[in-house]
Amino acid sequence: MKRTLLPFLLIFTFINVFSQAPANYYNGTAGLSGAALKTKLSQIITAGHIDNGYNGLWTAYSTTDRDKTYENDNTILDIYSENPNGQDPYTFNFGTNQCGNYSNEGDCYNREHIVPQSLFNDATPMKSDVHFVRATDGKVNNYRDSYPFGLVANASYTSQNGSKLGTSASLGYTGTVFEPINEFKGDIARMIFYFVTRYESKLSTFTSGDMLGGSAFPGLQTWELNQLLAWHNQDPVSQAEVLRNNASYTFQGNRNPFIDNPSFVDLIWGSQTVDTEAPTAATNLIANNPTSNSIALSWTAATDNIAVTSYEIYANGILKATVSGTSTTVTGLAPLTQYTFYVIAKDAAGNSSPQSNNAVETTLDGPVGGSCGTENFSSIPTSPTTPAYDTRTWSNNNITWTATDARIDQTINGKAINIRNGNLTSSTISGGIGSLTVTTKLPFSDTAGNLILQINGNNVDTIPFNTSVTTTTISNINIPNNIVIKIVNSETGKRISIDDLSWTCYTTPLSTSETNKEKSIFTIYPNPVKNNELFVKGENLNKISKAQIYDLSGKLIETIESPFKTSNKINLKGLAKGNYIxxxxxxxxKFIVE
Structure with a gap:
């Protein structure tokens, strides 16, 4: 539910009125800035800090992490499931849904260290500091792992409220990052600013995690500092933060100064100009090379005052993919369907360009065949690495894949998924399947054997594996319409790596004439065709509802409704010389035009 924002003036008069900080709490900070102000604040918030222990956090959450500002239903306020503009996908009740074990998102909440505890070796009092340890969904916390916070270019995982894990779009960093929804970006920034201020004297002994600095000032790596400053400016202090700060002070005896006085941020680290300039529109968008379920796109890059970080690809108004380059192939499309594409460029601050020009292309008919899809496992999650075997889920090319009892640390040609006593299963894929190709290898000391290939739950063939890299193509599968691909490891205990999976579309066998139960037989003449007229001879011609002409690449040239209702010929005027179907x-x- 959308929160009611605090009046603007209240936000800036909260030290004595709203936040309930003691009147003299920030004595000695007047006139200070930079490192000196940061050190003075560190002294203030260190004094009075009571370490209530790691288990004490469970008690703290009874007052610190309750929803009193969105739904106001007193459930746990989880930044990874809260939907500020509508109904939450699920809720947690305090205590009842507390846990350490989980399988799926929405199972339970646990304790997440916004600054990972691995960076300070699980030491106290950091481990139990409620100001940066939040009650969050256990599964999403697991996906976030120990990655720094930043903007995501290509997501490998998205939570039910839109929080994302993926490759970085933040300037100055190219690794994996976690991005919360806009509603909580400022919250995250101010919690991290608290941490590097409260523990500035210890920063030199912590691991950086690609986010922390190695000295008291500035305390953060440059790229992370710039990103958090932007988030701090874009998402001002909320009523939920104020209430949490007050409750944390009551529980722990110290405060987050950057919630009490947001201007401390600029005074310490300097004012950062918020990037409000949007990129220009991408130009020269071209759509070509259609198959029955994919179309290739390319375009001329947009420009930006700082940098373009990603492009969103839309088909018929629906977001289909986000990429960093200036070309892609959109898959998962329906056969014989016209699509209108456009591209929107994004910069690191999240500014969106105007739409590019539209590009229109039509997918081919499913029976004509062509490549239907590929999966090279480049988007498999990189965490958790423990336990080694777990359920892994990711999305790529508009297909969601689930691997059970799988590990992620083995490779063949780049990333590979390794299955022990589980299976690899796709979501529903359009276009059917003609053949399938896959590469396998035994990375450990297991004996050779076979995986089972299932389509729509039915066994269709086996896929061999051994200690060598083995690429197998299974032909003549020929299953039309929607399919689900499943590769099953039924050989207990054997650990098989799988890579470079691809499949072709379903293809209807072509012949010079076919007979159905109504004896609809026809032949064409003359062949080669002359004078642009193709004649057809046969029975029940007037019952044929549609005729289609393709070139041999599979591109649909023309569709004719009720072609023989009044005549037995088709006018091919304008058709270039060549071979057609x-x-x-x-x-x-098949026929030939001369």
């Missing part, structure tokens, strides 16, 4: 309701045949 005429496909009707029940038959297909």
């Amino acid at each position: 005429l496909k009707t309701d029940n038959s297909s045949t």
Whole structure:
């Protein structure tokens, strides 16, 4: 539910009125700035800090992490499931849904260290400091792992409220980052500013985690500092933060100064100009090379005052992919469907460009065949690494994959998924399947054997594996319409790596004439065609509802409704010389135009 924002003036008069900080709490900070102000604040918030222990956090959450500002239903306020503009996907009740074990998002909440505890070796009092240890969904916390916070270019995981894990779009960093929704970006920034201020004297002994600095000032790596400053400016202090700060003070005896007085941020680290300039529109968008379920796109790059970090690809108004380059292939499309594409450029601050020009292309008919999809496992999650075997879920090319009892640390040609006593399963894929190709290898000391390939739950063939890299193609699968691909390891205990999976579309066998139960037989003449007229001879021609002409690349040239209702010929005027296929309701045949 959308929160009611605090009046602007209240936000800046909260030290004595709203936040309930003691009147003299920030004595000695007047006139200070930079490192001196940071050190003075560190002294203030260190004095009075009571360490109530790690288990004490469970008690703290009874007052610090309750929803009193959104739904106001007193459930746990979880930044990874809260939907500020509508109904939450799920809620947690205090105590009842507390846990350490989970399988899925929404199972339970646990304790998340916004600054990972691995960076300070699980030491106290950091480990139990409620100001930066939040009650969050256990599964999402697990996905976030120990990654720094930043903007995501290409997401490998997205939580139910839109928090994302993926490759960085933040300037100055190219690793994996975690991005909360906009509602909580400022919250995250101010919690980290608290940490590097409260523990500035210890920073030189901590691991950086690609986020912390190695000295008291500035305390953060440059790229992370710039990103957090931007988030701090874009997402001002909320009522939820104020209430949490007050409750944390009551529980722990110290405060977060950057919630009490946001201007401390600029006084210490300097004012950062918020980037409000949007990129220009991408130009020269071209759509080509259609198959029955994919279309290739390319365009000329947009420009930005700082940098373009990603492009969002839309098909018929629906977001289909986010990429960092200036070309991509959109998959998962429906056969014989016209799509209008456009591209929107994004910069690191999240500014969006105007739409590019539109590019229109039509997918091919499913029976014509062509590549339907690929999976190279480049988007498999990089965590958790423990336990080694777990359920792994990721999305790529608009297909969601789930691997059970799987590990992620093995490679063949780049990343690979390794299955022990589980399986690899796709979401529903359009276009059917003609053949499938996959590469396998035994990375450990196991004996050779076979995986089972299932389509729509039915066994269709086996895939061999051994200690060598083995690429197998299974032909003549020929299953139309929507499919689910499943590769099953039924050989207990054997650990098989899988890579470079691809499949072709379903293809209807073509022949010069076919007969159905109504004896709809036809032949064409003359062949080669002359004078742009193709004649058809046969029975029940007037019952044929549609004729389609394809070139041999599979591109649909023309569709003719009720082609033989009044005549037995088709006018091919304008058709270039070459080889073509005429496909009707029940038959297909080749012909030549001279």
